[in-house]
Amino acid sequence: WTEPPSDAFTLTVDPWKAPDGVEYIEITFEEGIPVALNGEEMDGVSLIAKLNQIAGKYGVGRIDMIEDRLVGFKSREVYECPAPVVLLQAKKALEKMTLSKDVIAAKADLELKYAELAYVGYWFSPLREALDAFFNQVQKVVNGVVRVRLYKGQSVVVGLKSPNSLYAKDLATYSAGDAFDHSSAVGFINIWGLPVVTWKQVHDPKNGGCESEVTLSKETVKSQV
Template sequence: MGRARKVVLAYSGGVDTSVCIPYLKQEWGVEEVITLAADLGQGDELGPIKEKALKSGASVSLVVDGRESFVKDYAFPAIKANTLYEDRYPLSTALARPLIAKMLVEAAAAYGADAVAHGCTGKGNDQVRFEVSILALHPELKVLAPAREWGMSREETIAYGERFGIPTPVKKSSPYSIDRNLLGIAIEAGILEDPWEEPPEEVFILTKAVEDTPDEPEYIEIGFERGIPVSLNGQTLDPVDLISQLNDLAGKHGVGRIDMIENRLVGIKSREIYETPALLVLIHAHRDLESLTLTADVTQYKRSIEDTYSRLIYQGLWYSPLKTALDAFIDQTQERVTGSVRVKLFKGSAKIVGRKSENSIYATDLATYGAEDQFDHKAAEGFIYVWGLPTRVWSEKMRGQ
């Protein structure tokens, strides 16, 4: 079933993506498979993954370091938009997909490939995110999804791979499916598929159990410039180091665990466990700084589009025209979102306890109830009369009926 001559395959080193290599060549007549493994801070040693791809039949095995771009070009825009899908999930996994799609398209152009491929099945969100992003970036490029079409069970997939020299994976002691990158970890499967069961402590990697966290709080200060986090505890850091250090600090205090029933894009519900210490702290700190520096109408209107922005990312529409238009609005709102936020980390919580900015529009002489109060209290009477006039007129008419 030949569909393409040369294919660039998104490669993780797992069973499915490894079996995709011989499957594309043997069953679909692909002449050459080039694999691409994206280093997004998942912590794996990518050298063995590169070698495994070549042994599995790839003609070229690419490993691309995308960590800095992942934070600057994907995480930071999401932080500026305060993205929380269904008010809880900061999209740590979803944000990686448009970047990987971009890498695939660029590799296809560099190597003259006429198609790209992924190892997603037909049940998850990532197939949509990859394919919609790829088609947005290169509408004429073919996208192949062998794992969605081959219809093999896990055991059959392993057996198929063995026929072409792909070793049987060492039996995993863990039943969980784990997806990790610099922004966090997504955990599912096993006992977690029962929504009633409490996640066992063994599933968590980045965050400590509350009972194992320090008995003294830790205060940290995060600096922002135009909505972008730039410093931690007074030290200016590059994007990757800032996220990494904040993951360690917040995770040590048990901050960043999420347990939720999530509405997947394909129409089913799934129970998801996430660990996103840095990303959650940054979003909450950023939102708090906005409350100090943005006017009420801008703040309230921006809140109304943040849910839309979150859903666009979750649904694979990073490269859509609506998302581009919203970026323009959000970037404009961030011009004055510069300052520092103080956060108290303690026993699983990250509490905002202080904020300051040269662009603050908080006026102490208007807010105070002390002797320095400059608010004109007499003006309130006229304001209340005008503000309440429509309600008063309506009430009088209703009484007269």
């Protein structure tokens, strides 16, 4: 119920005291690793230190949360991590542009396990090493530049460009110029929805809510075959 006091933070200013204007930054990623800030190449430590200063000036990166501890009880934790918050947000946006849907879904599950291994002290476990192989493979195509807008406690991704982008404008303009044949959607919808339609016909209370029995004649079976 008690709000963290301002003097609890050293890397970030109160958002309401942040500059009134916006600031745009650009982060360059190579195989998922941030390698440059605003076009200037940096090693990881230098980049994080510099981004901490820039994002912290705008009050970005404060986290106030209830955490589940390893031993079973909950605790309130207050963090400030300006650079990691911006970097993770930018990287996830770039991944949405460069990774396939199924890889993104699998990564979402495995990255939670990866974080858990680090949290509980299992960094040197064989599972963590095995997960490294997956992530290293996935990140090979996460290349590009992300533009982020900073303003009073918020960081917003406003621009993306990548040589590995899977986004094709002509497939999803929702206009007459679409390369995608919208008439193909009718057959797809019918087939995709068939399991749900069948389930509803069998179990819908309006249809009696019981299993239906279907009897086919020999002639019908032959014609179906």
